[in-house]
Amino acid sequence: MDCDLAIVGAGPAGLVAARTATELGLSHCVFEAKHRIGGRAYTEHERFGVPVDHGCHWLEGAEVNPFRAYADRHGIAYQRSHRNEHLFGSGAWCPAEDAAAFSDYADQVWAAGREAAAAGNDVALAQVAPPSSRWAGLFGGWCAALTGFEPERVSTVDLARYDERWGAWPVIDGYGALVARYGAKVQVQTDCPVRRIDWAGGGVVLDTGNGSIKAKCALITVSTGVLAADRIRFEPQLPAWKRDAIGGIPMGPAAKVMVGVRAGFIDLLDSQYVRFDNGTSRTAGYQVRPYGRELVIANLAGSFAAELESQGRDAMIEFVLSQMDEMFGSDLRHAVTGADATAWCGDPHVLGGYSIASPGYADCRRLLGKPVGGRLFFAGEAVSLRAFGSAHGAYESARNAVHTIQGCLGPGEPPA
Ligand SMILES: Cc1cc2nc3c(=O)[nH]c(=O)nc-3n(C[C@H](O)[C@H](O)[C@H](O)COP(=O)(O)OP(=O)(O)OC[C@H]3O[C@@H](n4cnc5c(N)ncnc54)[C@H](O)[C@@H]3O)c2cc1C
Known part of the structure; x- marks a missing residue:
């Protein structure tokens, strides 16, 4: 095995998962398709000479949002107002x-x-x-x-x-910049899309832009848009209940x-x-x-x-x-x-804005978060029942998933 946990995607969920895995002593690798980390949390600084968020900007759930607490600790400016x-x-x-x-x-x-x-x-x-x-x-x-x-x-x-x-408080310095800083020390293989996940054997084998890796399990944090478009091939394919769940929670543009x-x-x-x-x-x-x-x-x-x-x-x-x-x-x-x-709908690594359940399909969110075969785990904003569509929902889902994974794999090595 190359590691305990292979994390697919380095948006807010993937970065939180990696930091949580470190805390819990689980060895892990993170694969990101883009040349940068952050996913839909992205602040652009050059075009207008000031930080401009292309994706998330408001700290939703501000008073209880762990990214807001991170901003406080690191002096990242936000506006505490309506x-x-x-x-x-x-x-x-x-x-x-x-x-x-x-x-x-x-x-x-x-x-x-x-x-x-x-x-x-x-x-x-x-x-x-x-x-x-x-x-x-x-x-x-x-x-x-x-x-x-x-x-x-x-x-x-x-x-x-x-x-x-x-509350929902905007990040003056950029929510994307905040997430980039949060993830700066996470080791991520960027420009490295995961194309196929073979989960037929005991663990998982991921085909990535940098070759194959073996892990005990995988945590998939990509959007439901990416999953629905089959941009990652699962072998064997995901069970019907999981595919139905993905279909029930599309990405709103x-x-x-x-x-x-x-x-x-x-x-x-x-x-x-x-x-x-x-x-x-x-x-x-x-x-x-x-x-x-x-x-x-x-x-x-x-x-x-x-x-x-x-x-x-x-x-x-x-x-x-x-x-x-x-x-x-x-x-x-x-x-x-x-x-x-921006062009999030056409972005092949996102394919939409944020997830929302179609009428009649709200319970799909629970199924979206359910592991498959004890080795495929899922996190990301779409998995959060109370904070979907938001970066702090991605945060919460990733922490929960890594704790569940640790429960399945047993305690890892304490961080050095
Ligand atoms: C226009 C816009 C405005 C928004 N405004 C807000 C807001 O104000 N407040 C708020 O809280 N939220 C907002 N959001 C939503 C917020 O950005 C998302 O909820 C959050 O980024 C989700 O994080 P995530 O990690 O679940 O997914 P993502 O951010 O999508 O991260 C997933 C990562 O997986 C990568 N990936 C995809 N395919 C592969 C592959 N095959 N292999 C490896 N990596 C892959 C992607 O490149 C990406 O980096 C907004 C989103 C948009 C688009």
Whole structure:
């Protein structure tokens, strides 16, 4: 055997798994398909001269999030506050009453979803939402931003299980940078995709970009998008219950478009969040001048994000600029200093934004986390029942999985 545990993926879950394995004295190897660690936690520093998160940015579950505790220990800056929100629609900034009316409608829909879940109805959130409201379109976009899909494709039971207490605080220095620092000392073989896992014998044999390795067991932390696309071949193939579970928890699309704007052009105060209401879910939410930076970051999600991404980076940027024209005036185009867009749906190592159970499939999450054959273990955001779609859910799932693995393998050597 080359090691006790082979860890597939070095996103938040893979890095936490490696550090936990070290703590518990389990020998391990980590394989990462990309040239970098962090997965969907990625901060880009060069393009705009400031840290910009392409993936996770908010410390969800902030008060109990172990990455927040890590940020505290290491002086990584985050903002301990709620968003200051504005609403824009029909060519003008909307009065506060409109924003309050939208917020009331959203509260009603979430409450209806929780009620259905409590009654055991695992149905689409759209099915229980109050009938026709002028806010339904905008809510569709907001629901997609939070969950990955519009209310038609979101399970009430899955949603109700998410623990939404404890705040969501943005990381000023970048959540991706935080995760990269957390994982900096983990030994990872990057540019090293795992292509095949043979679990027919006593342990597991992984075919990787750097040859074959044998381990007692494997911890797979890739997204359900990657698993569903069979980008890792299992031999023998995964049992039907596991494949069904993967199919029940698809990846909702999520994307960001970043626009640099000349200093002084936008007069909104720092760190405003703007919802753009065009009466449909085909819209975006905007972080305007986050932390005083001369930037606007548009958050897109759901089927519309996937559709735009498939049309390419220029189409994504053009859509966002057209909404920004309306908000900030037609001179905007002259004030733009640069623009960029993410492409998570087309990224072969991710294939989407974050996981969300389809209506009727909420219980698939438990099955997703169940080991197979005592040697294939699973972790990652999609496995977390209470914090799916979030980096701290990935954290929690990985720690739990490595403790379970230690229970199966017996105690390892204490760390040196
Ligand atoms: C646009 C966007 C915004 C988000 N915003 C937030 C937010 O504000 N707050 C929050 O908490 N979360 C947010 N998330 C979600 C968060 O980023 C994820 O929940 C988190 O990164 C999941 O970690 P993970 O380790 O489970 O998976 P990943 O981050 O996907 O890591 C899996 C790793 O496996 C690697 N891999 C894939 N295939 C292979 C293979 N064959 N061999 C080896 N390695 C492989 C991948 O390259 C990747 O590095 C956001 C995500 C997106 C896309």
